[in-house]
Amino acid sequence: MKLYDLLDNAKCYERIRQFRWPDGVTCPHCGSDNITLQGKDESQPDRQCYSCKNCQRK
Numbered sequence: 001m002k003l004y005d006l007l008d009n010a011k012c013y014e015r016i017r018q019f020r021w022p023d024g025v026t027c028p029h030c031g032s033d034n035i036t037l038q039g040k041d042e043s044q045p046d047r048q049c050y051s052c053k054n055c056q057r058k
């Protein structure tokens with residue numbers, strides 16, 4: 001995979017994030033904005049993993 005493709009992929013995820021959470025990340029399960037970053041998904045390094053402090057879900 002070329003570097004350009006990686007960057008493009010990351011940009012794409014960034015856009016999806018902004019589209020889904022324009023006011024910041026909220027939990028899809030309980031709607032809480034009490035979210036902690038959990039690092040990157042190992043199989044999909046462009047995706048940021050989140051964990052909800054409220055319901056403990058990812």
Ligand SMILES: [Zn+2]
Pocket residue numbers: 027028029030031032052053054055056057
């Ligand atoms: Zn939650």
